[in-house]
Amino acid sequence: MPLKLIYRGKRQERTVTRMGKQPLLTIEDLQVVITRKDKAVPVVQQLSLQIGQGEIFGLVGESGCGKTLTCLSILNLLPAGIVRTGGLIQLAGVSLNDLTAAQWRQLRGNRIALIMQNPMSAFDAIRTIGDHFIETLLAHGKTDRRAAKATAIEYLARVGLPEPGLLLRQYPFELSGGMLQRVIIAITLAQQPDLIIADEPTTALDAASQVQILDLLAAVRREFGTSMLLISHDLGVIARLADSVAVMYGGRIVEQAAVAELFAQPLHPYTQSLLNARNSIGLPRSQRLSFIAANEGGCSTGGCGFSGRCPRVSPACRASLPGKVTANAGGHWVRCLDISAAQMGVG
Numbered sequence: 275m276p277l278k279l280i281y282r283g284k285r286q287e288r289t290v291t292r293m294g295k296q297p298l299l300t301i302e303d304l305q306v307v308i309t310r311k312d313k314a315v316p317v318v319q320q321l322s323l324q325i326g327q328g329e330i331f332g333l334v335g336e337s338g339c340g341k342t343l344t345c346l347s348i349l350n351l352l353p354a355g356i357v358r359t360g361g362l363i364q365l366a367g368v369s370l371n372d373l374t375a376a377q378w379r380q381l382r383g384n385r386i387a388l389i390m391q392n393p394m395s396a397f398d399a400i401r402t403i404g405d406h407f408i409e410t411l412l413a414h415g416k417t418d419r420r421a422a423k424a425t426a427i428e429y430l431a432r433v434g435l436p437e438p439g440l441l442l443r444q445y446p447f448e449l450s451g452g453m454l455q456r457v458i459i460a461i462t463l464a465q466q467p468d469l470i471i472a473d474e475p476t477t478a479l480d481a482a483s484q485v486q487i488l489d490l491l492a493a494v495r496r497e498f499g500t501s502m503l504l505i506s507h508d509l510g511v512i513a514r515l516a517d518s519v520a521v522m523y524g525g526r527i528v529e530q531a532a533v534a535e536l537f538a539q540p541l542h543p544y545t546q547s548l549l550n551a552r553n554s555i556g557l558p559r560s561q562r563l564s565f566i567a568a569n570e571g572g573c574s575t576g577g578c579g580f581s582g583r584c585p586r587v588s589p590a591c592r593a594s595l596p597g598k599v600t601a602n603a604g605g606h607w608v609r610c611l612d613i614s615a616a617q618m619g620v621g
């Protein structure tokens with residue numbers, strides 16, 4: 275069932291400013307470290323990105339490259355033993371660096387909402403969908419219980435869930451994974467956040483539910499103008515939804531571009547391997563164009579983190595970290611020493 279949305283107030287203004295010049299989220303030089311056996315191991319380094327109003331920004335990379343810790347840094351929700359040691363994070367031009375605990379509580383959900391990978395883990399098994407929905411709205415100071423129930427019914431219907439009144443009385447185990455993810459999206463939308471962070475929102479779902487949830491997120495952006503940071507290890511998901519994409523490897527962004535540009539002209543050898551691996555899904559392993567081994571995690575502190583696996587490696591790659599090279603127009607850049615002038619569109 276399609277979203278039937280009526281623009282009101284704040285929402286209407288947001289749609290008008292969609293894809294405008296002022297970035298909604300700015301991250302500059304984010305650094306995150308894990309303490310392991312009294313040693314600080316960097317796991318996210320030099321990470322900078324901007325997400326525009328109404329933009330869907332994809333962050334892609336294999337397991338352990340630092341995608342989730344980047345999201346949790348934005349929400350100040352890093353687990354114990356993992357700390358942000360540097361970087362600036364701004365929402366609509368306002369720094370989030372020095373917020374109090376109360377300000378963070380206010381910001382989460384109301385301004386920035388998180389949709390996680392496994393919808394079941396977001397629910398308490400002994401509480402109904404209605405308990406979750408209504409208490410979330412009340413906790414964010416939106417309204418009284420009666421009005422919260424009416425809002426819950428309205429938003430459950432908007433995300434295409436049938437019989438929302440009945441649904442409020444059901445328990446999480448009575449719903450499929452796809453339905454629970456819809457409930458989470460409904461709860462998220464009811465709080466009218468400026469930014470949704472969707473961390474692998476379809477990974478735990480069956481194939482049919484995956485497509486439905488991706489279509490729903492596309493409709494949310496179209497109808498509400500909400501900006502999104504979409505995390506995925508799957509380039510197919512990014513291609514379907516995102517406007518721009520950053521490719522992460524070993525805790526760093528190694529390439530960034532508009533989605534169409536990245537797919538048409540991937541420059542970093544790691545991005546090329548990711549695309550080749552995707553194109554060869556379904557073929558026997560021996561016939562695949564390439565196969566990428568799992569990343570051990572942690573950032574390289576010497577040369578390029580991909581140098582150990584790179585087919586185009588040179589001694590210089592192991593000696594120093596490649597800087598950002600701007601390629602073509604439209605904000606496409608890459609961290610690689612082996613980029614020719616022709617590839618950069620200047621030769």
Ligand SMILES: Nc1ncnc2c1ncn2[C@@H]1O[C@H](COP(=O)(O)OP(=O)(O)OP(=O)(O)O)[C@@H](O)[C@H]1O
Pocket residue numbers: 308317335336337338339340341342343344353356507570571572
């Ligand atoms: N709670 C934790 N304690 C210790 N190390 C952690 C913790 N969470 C993440 N890490 C480590 O930090 C690095 C980055 O992890 P992160 O979860 O951000 O990766 P990811 O790209 O999101 O991977 P995945 O797709 O598997 O979730 C990895 O080496 C991971 O092992």
